[in-house]
Amino acid sequence: MALSIEDIKKIAHLARIEVSESEATATLSKLTGILGLIEQMQAVDTTGIVPMSHAQELHQRLRDDVVTKSNQREAFQKNAPVLGNGSTQPAVAGGLYLVPKVIE
Amino acid sequence: MINSSLKQLASMLQAKKISSVELTQSFLTRITQYNPSINAYIALDEAKTLAQAKAADVRIAAGNATALTGIPLAQKDIFCAQGWKTTCGSKMLANFIAPYDAHVITQFDQAGAVNLGKTNMDEFAMGSSNETSYFGGVKNPWSFDHVPGGSSGGSAAAVAARLCAAATGTDTGGSIRQPASLCGLTGLKPSYGVVSRYGMIAFASSLDQAGPMAKSAEDCALMMNVMAGFDERDSTSLQRDKEDYSRELNKPQTDQPLLGLKIGLPKEFFAEGLDESVAQVITAAIDVYKKLGAQIIDISLPNTGLSIPVYYVLAPAEASSNLSRYDGVRYGHRAAEYADLNDMYNKSRAEGFGAEVKRRILIGTYVLSAGYYDAYYLKAQQIRRLIAHDFIEAFKQCDVIMGPAAPSTAFKAGEKVDDPVAMYLQDIYTISTNLAGLPGMSLPAGFAQTKDAPALPVGLQIIGNYFDEARMLNVAHQYQQVTDWHQQMPDLKRA
Numbered sequence: 001m002a003l004s005i006e007d008i009k010k011i012a013h014l015a016r017i018e019v020s021e022s023e024a025t026a027t028l029s030k031l032t033g034i035l036g037l038i039e040q041m042q043a044v045d046t047t048g049i050v051p052m053s054h055a056q057e058l059h060q061r062l063r064d065d066v067v068t069k070s071n072q073r074e075a076f077q078k079n080a081p082v083l084g085n086g087s088t089q090p091a092v093a094g095g096l097y098l099v100p101k102v103i104e
Numbered sequence: 105m106i107n108s109s110l111k112q113l114a115s116m117l118q119a120k121k122i123s124s125v126e127l128t129q130s131f132l133t134r135i136t137q138y139n140p141s142i143n144a145y146i147a148l149d150e151a152k153t154l155a156q157a158k159a160a161d162v163r164i165a166a167g168n169a170t171a172l173t174g175i176p177l178a179q180k181d182i183f184c185a186q187g188w189k190t191t192c193g194s195k196m197l198a199n200f201i202a203p204y205d206a207h208v209i210t211q212f213d214q215a216g217a218v219n220l221g222k223t224n225m226d227e228f229a230m231g232s233s234n235e236t237s238y239f240g241g242v243k244n245p246w247s248f249d250h251v252p253g254g255s256s257g258g259s260a261a262a263v264a265a266r267l268c269a270a271a272t273g274t275d276t277g278g279s280i281r282q283p284a285s286l287c288g289l290t291g292l293k294p295s296y297g298v299v300s301r302y303g304m305i306a307f308a309s310s311l312d313q314a315g316p317m318a319k320s321a322e323d324c325a326l327m328m329n330v331m332a333g334f335d336e337r338d339s340t341s342l343q344r345d346k347e348d349y350s351r352e353l354n355k356p357q358t359d360q361p362l363l364g365l366k367i368g369l370p371k372e373f374f375a376e377g378l379d380e381s382v383a384q385v386i387t388a389a390i391d392v393y394k395k396l397g398a399q400i401i402d403i404s405l406p407n408t409g410l411s412i413p414v415y416y417v418l419a420p421a422e423a424s425s426n427l428s429r430y431d432g433v434r435y436g437h438r439a440a441e442y443a444d445l446n447d448m449y450n451k452s453r454a455e456g457f458g459a460e461v462k463r464r465i466l467i468g469t470y471v472l473s474a475g476y477y478d479a480y481y482l483k484a485q486q487i488r489r490l491i492a493h494d495f496i497e498a499f500k501q502c503d504v505i506m507g508p509a510a511p512s513t514a515f516k517a518g519e520k521v522d523d524p525v526a527m528y529l530q531d532i533y534t535i536s537t538n539l540a541g542l543p544g545m546s547l548p549a550g551f552a553q554t555k556d557a558p559a560l561p562v563g564l565q566i567i568g569n570y571f572d573e574a575r576m577l578n579v580a581h582q583y584q585q586v587t588d589w590h591q592q593m594p595d596l597k598r599a
């Protein structure tokens with residue numbers, strides 16, 4: 001199936017990656033090439049074959065319901081990004097992370 | 105000394121012929137001299153490194169040394185190391201200081217090894233030439249015009265240029281074996297689940313596996329003894345008994361140490377697409393194995409050609425999910441200007457990721473989107489089983505599989521960077537191993553003369569059955585007892 005510029009924009013939106021008009025055009029040609037490669041799969045009859053999702057047949061291990069981790073908020077928040085929009089401060093306040101307002 | 109094996113270095117350290125501080129300093133001096141041109145390391149911290157070396161000397165003096173105590177190693181920048189900048193080769197994590205250690209880093213620390221620094225890599229391990237790194241490409245120490253391969257290109261160049269005693273890499277589709285092949289070193293991707301992925305930045309979780317990149321099979325075995333083992337913090341870590349990966353290296357000691365070994369040669373690995381100069385080197389290496397007593401069996405892995413299409417559905421699908429965590433909220437790059445939350449995500453990710461990473465996220469998002477799941481993702485998982493089944497059938501006829509690790513020697517920087525499909529074909533002989541979860545390695549088998557380039561290394565790939573790493577290392581080690589390709593060093597002044 002051939003991709004269009006509109007498809008690229010839709011996928012980019014789903015992936016939350018901004019693409020300019022010129023980037024979308026360049027991406028279209030590259031992705032079309034890659035999908036052409038992937039298309040080779042369609043020639044294979046896979047009726048009845050059980051999908052293989054993992055290299056090992058694994059079961060989720062259960063562990064004892066005990067505390068294993070300590071609070072490291074301060075250490076983790078040292079990696080907070082810069083707030084932006086004119087501020088060069090880290091995007092944290094009172095132990096929380098700062099993001100644009102999401103509820104009107 | 106820079107060309108000494110890990111075992112030789114350990115015995116010099118333990119005999120007090122040299123201290124770890126002196127050894128470490130000699131590597132740091134070489135790094136200062138050569139890294140500005142090679143760009144193998146992207147994070148160095150001399151104070152941290154020398155503190156580890158001093159601690160190692162104290163430990164050696166106290167008589168508590170392990171096989172790697174005091175030995176200077178390089179760590180791929182995909183492993184979180186507490187207090188070290190850990191970027192995964194991306195602008196997204198350019199300022200990220202890891203707040204904790206990956207399991208692999210903890211294991212090396214406990215063994216008393218010294219961390220020389222973090223090595224360059226393709227961004228988020230997506231690439232086969234190291235050219236997608238935000239921090240610039242890496243030069244192949246054998247020829248500075250050529251790429252070192254990828255994604256573990258920095259580790260490969262660091263080992264080849266003798267800027268470390270050995271290094272770590274990770275391999276999702278060939279990222280240990282292809283650079284090992286292109287730089288003339290010995291690299292091992294273990295069976296899936298043998299080395300913990302805890303603290304190793306995720307690309308495609310069902311395929312990612314860490315392993316050693318070193319000069320010889322013997323060195324890889326010593327590295328594996330530290331890296332491998334169960335870790336409850338990785339849900340796919342396998343609960344297996346601790347192994348000594350050196351145990352089979354020298355067995356049995358006869359004129360034909362590999363008598364009875366059955367080597368399968370898949371015809372698909374020698375078909376169209378393989379450079380003639382590489383094929384000649386591989387054939388010569390197989391002849392050495394015949395002299396060592398091995399029996400050659402022609403086999404077929406009929407679905408080899410499908411491994412690339414399958415991989416470029418599954419790996420991007422897993423990557424698009426794994427990389428959704430980079431949203432500019434808690435760590436990583438955040439755009440300087442944005443209107444609302446969605447705009448912040450969109451701009452932060454557009455600015456923080458490079459072109460190849462974006463392509464893979466977009467492909468992954470597409471194949472997982474509504475209406476396409478069955479045609480792409482499910483189909484790829486079904487063919488993945490066919491590919492794994494090919495190996496199960498093959499191992500009924502042979503003990504190990506051999507062939508080239510890469511279709512060509514190192515290519516020139518810039519040659520494939522604008523053609524993703526041509527770049528992806530670099531991994532034609534390595535990807536199927538990851539899909540099946542099998543162990544694979546590459547070892548130096550000679551040099552190929554190519555036009556307008558110096559002679560460049562060629563890697564022989566060995567693929568083993570599940571958990572057969574010790575035997576593969578034996579098979580590689582025996583070859584290295586009768587050849588000296590693994591001891592050859594590039595002339596950095598001429599490269």
